[in-house]
Amino acid sequence: MAKQIVILGAGYAGLLCALEARKRLSGIDAQITLVNKHTYHQLITQLHETAAGARSDRSIRISIQNVIRDKNIEFKKGIVQQIVPADKNVVLDDGTTLPYDYLVVALGSEAEYFGITGLKDHAFILKSVNQARLIRAHIESCFARYPYEKKSELLRFVVGGAGFSGIELVGELADALPNYAKDAGVDMSLVELYNVEAAPGILPGFDEELVQRARTSLEERGVKFMTGMPIVEVAPGVVHLKNGQSIATQTVVWTGGVRGNQLVINAGFETEPRGRAKVNEFLQSTNYSDVYILGDCSFVLGNEGRPFPPTAQLAWQMGSAAGKYLYHDIKGGTKVPFNANIMGSLASLGRKDAVGKVLQSYKMYGKMAYVAKEASQIRYLAKIGAMFAAR
Numbered sequence: 156m157a158k159q160i161v162i163l164g165a166g167y168a169g170l171l172c173a174l175e176a177r178k179r180l181s182g183i184d185a186q187i188t189l190v191n192k193h194t195y196h197q198l199i200t201q202l203h204e205t206a207a208g209a210r211s212d213r214s215i216r217i218s219i220q221n222v223i224r225d226k227n228i229e230f231k232k233g234i235v236q237q238i239v240p241a242d243k244n245v246v247l248d249d250g251t252t253l254p255y256d257y258l259v260v261a262l263g264s265e266a267e268y269f270g271i272t273g274l275k276d277h278a279f280i281l282k283s284v285n286q287a288r289l290i291r292a293h294i295e296s297c298f299a300r301y302p303y304e305k306k307s308e309l310l311r312f313v314v315g316g317a318g319f320s321g322i323e324l325v326g327e328l329a330d331a332l333p334n335y336a337k338d339a340g341v342d343m344s345l346v347e348l349y350n351v352e353a354a355p356g357i358l359p360g361f362d363e364e365l366v367q368r369a370r371t372s373l374e375e376r377g378v379k380f381m382t383g384m385p386i387v388e389v390a391p392g393v394v395h396l397k398n399g400q401s402i403a404t405q406t407v408v409w410t411g412g413v414r415g416n417q418l419v420i421n422a423g424f425e426t427e428p429r430g431r432a433k434v435n436e437f438l439q440s441t442n443y444s445d446v447y448i449l450g451d452c453s454f455v456l457g458n459e460g461r462p463f464p465p466t467a468q469l470a471w472q473m474g475s476a477a478g479k480y481l482y483h484d485i486k487g488g489t490k491v492p493f494n495a496n497i498m499g500s501l502a503s504l505g506r507k508d509a510v511g512k513v514l515q516s517y518k519m520y521g522k523m524a525y526v527a528k529e530a531s532q533i534r535y536l537a538k539i540g541a542m543f544a545a546r
């Protein structure tokens with residue numbers, strides 16, 4: 156009888172896992188069900204562009220049906236409510252219970268607020284297409300309101316966090332805000348863009364020379380960095396900092412940290428303190444070997460004993476690997492331990508600039524780096540067969 160494979164989450168990890176497993180396993184071997192809360196796959200790596208208004212939200216939503224068409228993968232739109240590994244089933248919001256022989260959990264991450272007062276209630280986060288749309292609409296409304304209300308906090312924008320996604324958002328806003336100002340007839344000299352970060356520097360893990368280039372590029376476009384400066388409270392219209400300073404603002408976007416998906420903790424999978432599941436060398440939960448846990452909701456150590464940062468690149472490599480492991484579980488053969496091949500990492504700094512390393516050590520910056528980053532996006536779309544599948 157066909158084994159039941161249930162895959163939770165059609166993000167980078169889950170979608171790649173479904174495609175790889177189906178490439179190797181026939182319908183007689185396995186029935187594959189892919190569950191996702193939306194009917195589309197989100198290009199989360201482009202969210203900052205949509206939030207700033209540089210890219211339409213349609214172009215970063217990929218129809219899941221179009222990607223899996225003719226692939227004998229069943230798609231179920233639903234929100235996972237509970238994972239019950241002891242009973243080998245999953246409960247969805249419509250009450251459906253999905254039994255499984257093998258489960259893949261690829262539900263992504265959640266924002267980490269570090270217990271900062273008011274942050275969850277008064278800051279935007281950037282983790283979905285809908286949140287990106289909300290940020291864009293809010294920025295537009297700030298500029299639309301300013302000529303009537305003349306409140307300076309409408310033109311002051313604060314991004315909390317100077318990691319990868321925070322810096323990418325700041326770069327995009329640095330390019331976009333002058334256009335918003337021009338369209339609204341607002342003097343750009345009144346607009347302020349802050350990046351506030353608790354750590355001493357920006358872009359942790361990046362080469363110091365590239366960090367400096369990024370900082371200079373953004374400062375030249377008006378970004379005000381406040382590093383080594385923890386946010387202690389966010390209240391309506393104001394951000395309070397640890398040194399006693401406050402920033403009056405109507406717009407705070409929090410990108411300062413992620414943690415594992417709460418469903419993973421609730422299910423009883425072994426997790427580390429940030430709620431990411433511990434997995435073995437084959438990406439199986441350390442306490443349930445019939446469950447693979449992938450992408451941002453898992454915790455994988457690299458060769459140097461340090462955890463890999465949560466990236467789309469890592470997520471889709473885990474997805475592909477898990478697809479192969481499922482084949483071996485069902486058809487036999489030897490599994491090769493997971494080994495991430497992180498070829499590099501490029502952070503965009505707006506429409507014309509980026510910094511990072513490619514081919515493991517080759518440093519890139521400027522327009523060339525930006526083009527390389529765009530090319531990696533196109534390669535990804537080609538890989539999932541979605542060059543023309545945006546909805």
Ligand SMILES: Cc1cc2nc3c(=O)[nH]c(=O)nc-3n(C[C@H](O)[C@H](O)[C@H](O)COP(=O)(O)OP(=O)(O)OC[C@H]3O[C@@H](n4cnc5c(N)ncnc54)[C@H](O)[C@@H]3O)c2cc1C
Binds near residue numbers: 201
């Ligand atoms: C602004 C920004 C820029 C980034 N830029 C880069 C970059 O340039 N390069 C890079 O490598 N990484 C980048 N990242 C990180 C990268 O996007 C993540 O590491 C990656 O998305 C993780 O993939 P995943 O498959 O684990 O989760 P996701 O891609 O988040 O997918 C999880 C899926 O699960 C679904 N889901 C969640 N909860 C439920 C539920 N309860 N029920 C049903 N479905 C559910 C979601 O809708 C989603 O489809 C960026 C992140 C951000 C926010």
